[in-house]
Amino acid sequence: MMRRFLSALASPQVIALVGVLLINWLLFPNFFRITWQDGRLFGSVIDVLNRGAPVAILAIGMVGVIATKGVDLSVGAVMAMAGAVAATMVVAGYPAPVAVAAALTVGLLCGLWNGFLVAVLDIQPIVATLVLMVAGRGIAQLITEGFIVTFNDPLLIFIGTGSFLGLPMAAVIAICLLILVTLLVRRTALGLFIEAVGVNRAAASLAGIRSRMLLFLVYGLSGLCAAIAGIIVAGDIRGADANNAGLWLELDAILAVVIGGTSLLGGRFSVPLAVVGAIIIQAMNTGILVSGFPPEFNLIVKAALIFLVLIIQSPMASRLVPTRLMTREGSK
Amino acid sequence: MSIVTKLALAAGLATALSTAAFAQDISGKVIGFSQIGSESGWRAAETSVTRQEAEARGVDLKFADAQQKQENQIKAIRGFIAQGVDAILVAPVVATGWDEVLAEAKEAEIPVVLLDRGVDASEDLYMTAVMSDQVLEGRVAGEWLVNTVGTEECKVVELQGTVGSSPAISRKQGFEEAIAGHDNISIIRSQTGDFTRSKGKEVMEGFIKAENGGADICAVYAHNDDMAVGAIQAIKDAGLKPGTDILVVSIDAVPDIFTAIAAGEANATVELTPNMAGPAFDALGAYWANGTEPEKFIITESKLYTAEDDPAGEYERRKGLGY
Known part of the structure; x- marks a missing residue:
């Protein structure tokens, strides 16, 4: 156990994260300063956790999908839909728990729909989820009728901006999900099944794994995670912005999963490292904000850093570092 | 479906109103409006204000939503020309590619007013452009x-x-x-x-x-x-x-x-201001009343609002x- 923990610390992802944080610290010396204000922690590092949470949550759902050699492009649109459902329902006078449950149900149904297209109709995942990526945002706009639906519901706002034990609620939710899903896939055989389906679905089925069921499960989880992220994002700005909520976040989530060392070819995945990937991305974003670069450089700086991170964790780099601890952590 | 109903509604409303007849040269005129789409709240507001302004003046507004596509706008403009409308308002989705269809409108002697955005075409192809600065x-x-x-x-x-x-x-x-x-x-x-x-x-x-x-x-x-x-x-x-x-x-x-x-x-x-159509209608009204050629660019007011x-x-x- 200890050994595994240490090897995780030595993984290229964690090294990259430390590197990005160090760069931030060099550019902005107060980066690690945390103060206690209004009953919660306040500082740039807390911002990284808070702002990184939605993508981290998406990545937790996405990692299972990608491990089955799939991809879920619809998560950004599902976020918009879930936010739209929650917001319009509380505005229409439904109690907040009902609205949240409805939004989560919508997310789950969207995920199951993707699962149906992939598992039953055998449509390639990138195409199958593209359908909902396009249609979902349209549906969200229909739900909100093109307005930004604003609300003052205390529960929804708490989910988006509240704090628990001083930590932002979004980060708390992400951490809970991370622990839950990690235990689910690593303390049961589920993770192995997912990997088996990702390596070879036909072989896995012949070996007795109900791969169709499993695909429904991973896509359903991805939809559910997207809905959670969507509620957080809506609660954060106290409104459902169907045009912009979750826009392009599917790509950030995929990037987070890839940075986390999960293979796009399926069969090898790590949930915690995907979350580290999401935190790396957000640490870069926050770093750019506090460093004072002109906005024209945002994308170039981000691209350069991602390039570096990917080089650090490329097979070539891990061959240069001879320790076995550096590799294959994700496989078991 | 919804566009058809909206069009029918707008047409019906406008006909009803035009019989009430404002003593204005623009009242009763048929004006086509090719809108980009409804990509933002401001755009939606522009559409509703345009409808209100047309209604107030007794203009029979033919509305066409291009859903962000230039080819739809060009089709709509050709449709307006074929119907023989009195004037055309266009909120152009992109700046280029308008020369041909604008020349067709000019040939049919239908004045064209650009709303909100300009185009890269010869200035004599349209009457005026209403824009914010x-x-x-x-x-x-x-x-x-x-x-x-x-x-x-x-x-x-x-x-x-x-x-x-x-x-x-x-x-x-x-x-x-x-x-x-x-x-x-x-x-x-x-x-x-x-x-x-x-x-x-x-x-x-x-x-x-x-x-x-x-x-x-x-x-x-x-x-x-x-x-x-x-x-x-x-x-x-x-x-x-x-x-x-x-x-x-x-x-x-x-x-x-x-x-x-x-x-x-x-x-x-x-x-x-989402009211780009008001100044456009005014310019058209003056043009039809006594042939006044409007300025090539009509700049809308940028009004400041504070707590007062x-x-x-x-x-x-x-x-x-x-x-």
């Missing part, structure tokens, strides 16, 4: 700040629109022009918030951390109201008072910013427009 919008916002802070030291953070977009470039330029020569005002940080609430909030959070917990920031200038609304929440989360500790000035005048102004959390907004301009009432007036 985005540089002026930035300048009005900047002048408000200059007048408000007087000679006090003021460090401004700027939330830019999408990098490279024309409103972002022009509104930045206008603001900088207004504060030039006032050495007490300086822009200390400038980042893009992509015109959205959530990015506006996130960027403002970063600015506050970077500037001594917000204590060093005197004002935030946002290129649109949505980013300002996000920034206001970030300021509140940091334990500061928006509107007092940090002044908030932005552009667009959407309904939600008036709620913030009424609550004292925002200070000023510059209107990007009945923000609660402005909110009520705007909330039904589709923003």
Whole structure:
């Protein structure tokens, strides 16, 4: 156990994260300063956790999908839909728990729909989820009728901006999900099944794994995670912005999963490292904000850093570092 | 389906009204309007205001929604020409590729008025273009700040629109022009918030951390109201008072910013009026009445709204427009 923990610390992802944080610290010396204000922690590092949470949550759902050699492009649109459902329902006078449950149900149904297209109709995942990526945002706009639906519901706002034990609620939710899903896939055989389906679905089925069921499960989880992220994002700005909520976040989530060392070819995945990937991305974003670069450089700086991170964790780099601890952590 | 119903409704309404006949040269005229689509709240408001303005003048407005596609707009314009409308309004989705269809309208002697955006075509192909001056919008916002802070030291953070977009470039330029020569005002940080609430909030959070917990920031200038609304929440989360500790000035005048102004959390907004059609109808009316050729570019007013301009009432007036 200890050994595994240490090897995780030595993984290229964690090294990259430390590197990005160090760069931030060099550019902005107060980066690690945390103060206690209004009953919660306040500082740039807390911002990284808070702002990184939605993508981290998406990545937790996405990692299972990608491990089955799939991809879920619809998560950004599902976020918009879930936010739209929650917001319009509380505005229409439904109690907040009902609205949240409805939004989560919508997310789950969207995920199951993707699962149906992939598992039953055998449509390639990138195409199958593209359908909902396009249609979902349209549906969200229909739900909100093109307005930004604003609300003052205390529960929804708490989910988006509240704090628990001083930590932002979004980060708390992400951490809970991370622990839950990690235990689910690593303390049961589920993770192995997912990997088996990702390596070879036909072989896995012949070996007795109900791969169709499993695909429904991973896509359903991805939809559910997207809905959670969507509620957080809506609660954060106290409104459902169907045009912009979750826009392009599917790509950030995929990037987070890839940075986390999960293979796009399926069969090898790590949930915690995907979350580290999401935190790396957000640490870069926050770093750019506090460093004072002109906005024209945002994308170039981000691209350069991602390039570096990917080089650090490329097979070539891990061959240069001879320790076995550096590799294959994700496989078991 | 919905477009057909809307068209039928608009046509029906307009016919009913035109029999009531305003003593105006524009009353009873048939005018085609090719709208881009409804990609933003402002665009939706422009459509509803255009309908209202047409109705008030007894104009029979033929509405065509292009759903963001130029080929749909060209088709709609050709349709209007075939129907023999009296004039055509176009909010062009892109700047290029209009020469041919505009020449066809000219040949049919139908005046064309561009709304809100210009085109790269010979100026004699259209009668006039009604547009806002985005540089002026930035300048009005900047002048408000200059007048408000007087000679006090003021460090401004700027939330830019999408990098490279024309409103972002022009509104930045206008603001900088207004504060030039006032050495007490300086822009200390400038980042893009992509015109959205959530990015506006996130960027403002970063600015506050970077500037001594917000204590060093005197004002935030946002290129649109949505980013300002996000920034206001970030300021509140940091334990500061928006509107007092940090002044908030932005552009667009959407309904939600008036709620913030009424609550004292925002200070000023510059209107990007959705009423582009009113001046267009007026120009057409004058042209038909006595042949007055309008100016090639009609610039709409960039009006400043502050807490003194009945923000609660402005909110009520705007909330039904589709923003």
